Amino acid sequence: MPFYGPAGGLDAGSTNTFTADQTFNDNVNLTFGTGGDVDLDYDGTDLVLNLTVVGAGDFVVNGGSMELDDSEGVTFGTGKDATVQYDGTDLIISPAAVGAGDVHISGGSLELDDSESLTLGTGKDATISYDGTNLVIEPQAVGSGDVVINDAAVLFVNDTANASMTIGMTINQGANDDIAFSLKSSDVDTGITSLATRDCEVDDYFTIAKRDLAGGGAHLQSLQEDDASGISFQLSAWGGAAATGKTTGVQGLIHLYVAEHDGSNAIANLTSNGNVLSIAARVGGANVTRMLVDEDGDLYSVTSAQTFDTVDDLAMVESYDMIRNNMVNEDWQEFIRDHEQTLIDLKVLGAPVVGLPHDEQGLTNITQLQRLHNGAIRQLGAKLGEYSEKIAMLETKMQRLLEAR
Secondary structure, three states: OEEEEOOEEEEOOOOOOOOOOOOOOOOOOEEEOOOOOEEEEEOOOOEEEEOOOOOOOOOOOOOOOOOOOOOOEEEEOOOOOEEEEEOOOOEEEEOOOOOOOOOOOOOOOOOOOOOOEEEEOOOOOEEEEEOOOOEEEEOOOOOOOOOOOOOOOEEEEOOOOOOOOOOEEEEOOOOOOOOOEEEEOOOOOOOOOOOOOOOOOOOEEEEEEEEEOOOEEEEEEEOOOOOOOOOOOOOOOOOOOOOOOOOOOOOOOOOOOOOEEOOOOOEEOOOOOOEEEEEEEEEOOEEEEEEEEEOOOOEEEOOOOOOOOOOOHHHHHHHHHHHHOOOOOHHHHHHHHHHHHHHHHOOOEOOOOOOOOHHHOOOEOHHHHHHHHHHHHHHHHHHHHHHHHHHHHHHHHHHHHHHHO
């Protein structure tokens, strides 16, 4: 059906070419689709493309691109709530141009190439990127910020749930048997990499691993350079009020506790005569136990064949008691110092005591003191044996004198 106007005839069933502007009044539509599916019109303020007059079609750019000038954006939302625009330098997504919306990706993903970063902060302060091998979080790209996890949250490594944890960190090693936790320092270089317990790296100074590869338990490993320091592992406890009782139910400020269990969530007693605590050391090229405490409370230490036959053990015990009880007056100090030095040479005392303040006095070697006591008892027994023989001889002589009368 032909239409006639100033430009001549138009054929609605044929292709028509316009060589001049065409003007549509406000709210007059260009309608597309056999069913009148899409309208394009100017409503007096905005150019409005209505894709769903009939049906539910989309806007598709096929074989080309849609270009917007700098700082011109695409606006989303009935209230013009969000915008996307290029400001001449950066692509800017403003999900809260109006209101307080967020960027939400549903049913897809946001992909960045290797070493391309997600930058955070007004001053581009922090970045997250994948360098081709590792995910790298840099909280101090600009400034000196930290990584902070707020609220009641758990940081999971190779796990997703822990019903026994509200705030903390859960590490699941899976079937791996090496170190699960490591503390390092650039100041440290122990030179240690291979140990009978767990391999480590030279800058490790503390590690945690399974004690038994199949059964669990924990192995804490302290590592230090072979220097002049006298301490490699230190456990400190501050605070609390020390109990003063001396019964089986009293505990100290540092309390070590052990128990067995039945494998079904029930605690079990220790095996009779079972060892509770042991201290071992590397001695003579072997790992040997130096002290034991068993479940009866019995204390075992290394058995030594050492004796003190060259000294008067009874005199040494008496000197030790005088030194320990601070019963040495000034007149006797010079005399007792000779015995004190003998006690030091015998390793009963660790250092001098006489005349020194309490915080500088030598400690007592309990095992050596016990050996000294044993020696004193043995020497006393020997003397009693001698006296018994002499008394027996005197009794025999007395009997003969009586019989001679």
